[in-house]
Amino acid sequence: MARVSTPLGSHGVLRTTNVDDARASVAASLAPHVLTPLREVEGFRALHNAVELQRLSFHYIDYGTEVEVRADRLDFHLIQIPLGGLSHIVTGAGTVTASPRRAAITGPDEPVRMRYSAGNPRLMVRITPDLLRERLDVAAAGGLVVPQQSGAGFDLTRGAGRSWRGLVDMVMTDLEREDGLSASPLTAAALQVAVVDGLIVSLAAAPDDAAERATPDRIVRQAARLIEEHCAEPLGTLDIAEAVGVSIRALQAGFKLHLDTTPMAYVRQARLERVRQALSDGTAQSVTAAATRWGITHLGRLSGDYRAAFGETPSETLQRNR
Known part of the structure; x- marks a missing residue:
């Protein structure tokens, strides 16, 4: 090699x-x-x-x-x-x-x-x-x-x-x-x-005149991969937009057009899926540990978001897999 x-x-x-x-x-x-x-x-x-x-x-x-x-x-x-x-x-x-x-x-x-x-x-x-x-x-x-x-x-x-x-x-x-x-x-x-x-x-250098147009599917996919790989980190819409080299408005328009969601909703879903995996496979011994590991700081909101996504609370997932 x-x-x-x-x-x-x-x-x-x-x-x-x-x-x-x-x-x-x-x-x-x-x-x-x-x-x-x-x-x-x-x-x-x-x-x-x-x-x-x-x-x-x-x-x-x-x-x-x-x-x-x-x-x-x-x-x-x-x-x-x-x-x-x-x-x-x-x-x-x-x-x-x-x-x-x-x-x-x-x-x-x-x-x-x-x-x-x-x-x-x-x-x-x-x-x-x-x-x-x-x-x-x-x-x-x-x-x-x-x-x-x-x-x-x-x-x-x-x-x-x-x-x-x-x-x-x-x-x-x-x-x-x-x-x-x-x-x-x-x-x-x-x-x-x-x-x-x-x-x-x-x-x-002047900004690109096309910066406000919806981001192409290729860049949206790149942004989605970035979110999947870094969802445990403190990501905001500005962070994601800067990382893939587009404006906030163009990123938001691209996510709406190609994924029918927003960048931050995609971040929240990615984190919820990681929490569910951690609670299911035993890598997290508590809901708090799983949430903290995957960048979720508002534990009060976690239960409602989790139930809406998966039809059960995080505690129910944890108990079912023990």
């Missing part, structure tokens, strides 16, 4: 199953934080690769399991590009969900909480505030204004965002070569400017 290499594989920083060692390694090159595994600790396998390019650095991080990261503040701008799974990011500016189709950016000087699903390796681009400020000034002088950076997301599947994603891959590939363009201070400076300018253009 061919060996699959990880991004920045020749710039390994850490590989460990120890949570404290992983936290210390990432803190040293990014920011002090609290790292908490949310599922099986034995599944925790951290991998951190990183390389600097003057006032910009690239990182590849994978924790191997679902984790939460909390930091009181960052002193840089951070762009996150999941290679799989979802990243839920909460900052003072709002909440944004990143996926392989959609990058997210957070800014400095504000608290941030990030929840990474299992199977969520990600690329991160760290940019110093002075570099981004300089390039924003240049962009503004040319008539290009980005109203908000922190808490923003942008599409990686089309237009400027797609090109920027390819540029990031190209630069990281070059950084793997000892004789690449990045080895020269002259071209290293040009590459970092290109990455930041491309980011600015991607953030400022």
Whole structure:
């Protein structure tokens, strides 16, 4: 079988199953934080690769399991590009969900909480505030204004965002070569400017004129699969829409047209089915345990929704299968 290499594989920083060692390694090159595994600790396998390019650095991080990261503040701008799974990011500016189709950016000087699903390796681009400020000034002088950076997301599947994603891959590939363009201070400076300018253009790109049309069946199916795979996580309509790269209205219209339901109703049904399975096969010893495992926080509403879906209460399912 061919060996699959990880991004920045020749710039390994850490590989460990120890949570404290992983936290210390990432803190040293990014920011002090609290790292908490949310599922099986034995599944925790951290991998951190990183390389600097003057006032910009690239990182590849994978924790191997679902984790939460909390930091009181960052002193840089951070762009996150999941290679799989979802990243839920909460900052003072709002909440944004990143996926392989959609990058997210957070800014400095504000608290941030990030929840990474299992199977969520990600690329991160760290940019110093002075570099981004300089390039924003240049962009503004040319008539290009980005109203908000922190808490923003942008599409990686089309237009400027797609090109920027390819540029990031190209630069990281070059950084793997000892004789690449990045080895020269002259071209290293040009590459970092290109990455930041491309980011600015991607953030400022006008929305697609067709964004409000109903989402095609193919994208609705993709959103449904995403819900099925991540229904235990705190999903909202905005999270799902951003993850598949469409507007909220287009997603809602697509679910109505193709599935005759709403995205959140689909999420609730997926969770109810997981709860029923857990109560039926004995993997949950109580209704509360099953509900908590599958992201249901309103236990009072659970009984009525469950009875409407399956014709019996969760407790009756549990007792019948004991």
